[in-house]
Amino acid sequence: MNAQPWLLIWLWQAVILPSWLSLVSAPFVLTGYVLLGRMRREGWWFTIASQAGLLAIGAVHREYGLAVVLILMWQAFRNWRRWGRPNPTVALLTRQLEEARARVLAQRPARFAEREAER
Structure with missing residues (x-):
């Protein structure tokens, strides 16, 4: 088997x-x-x-x-x-922080491509 x-x-x-x-x-x-x-x-x-x-x-x-x-x-x-319920100010700041992190993560591949092109 x-x-x-x-x-x-x-x-x-x-x-x-x-x-x-x-x-x-x-x-x-x-x-x-x-x-x-x-x-x-x-x-x-x-x-x-x-x-x-x-x-x-x-x-x-x-x-x-x-x-x-x-x-x-x-x-x-x-x-x-x-x-x-969460404090509205804290909720707003938390949401803005998460959006900023998402933007940074989205830009990372573009930054690496720019650095490679400069070399």
């Missing part, structure tokens, strides 16, 4: 199928942490969504101890409310 199809079958049956809910919720976890690291309020919603994925995993696999995630979800919701 060829090793590659066997390996793919094993990977599908032993790794992906049992943990498909974890694989689905992983992008929510990552996105939540990235947004929270940037002090973005939306990160709390991604955190809540990823914890809801843990609840689903607990329900499917009858791991009822994962219901403790409800406490974390409640705390994330409270944090979302506590952060409130």
Whole structure:
């Protein structure tokens, strides 16, 4: 028997199928942490969504101890409310900073091409 199809079958049956809910919720976890690291309020919603994925995993696999995630979800919701809406001035400055970064990144290839042409 060829090793590659066997390996793919094993990977599908032993790794992906049992943990498909974890694989689905992983992008929510990552996105939540990235947004929270940037002090973005939306990160709390991604955190809540990823914890809801843990609840689903607990329900499917009858791991009822994962219901403790409800406490974390409640705390994330409270944090979302506590952060409130961002200050309009800070939001404007943040948006302008992001636009300036995008312009600089867009000009980089042009600058390198100009330098090469000068040589």
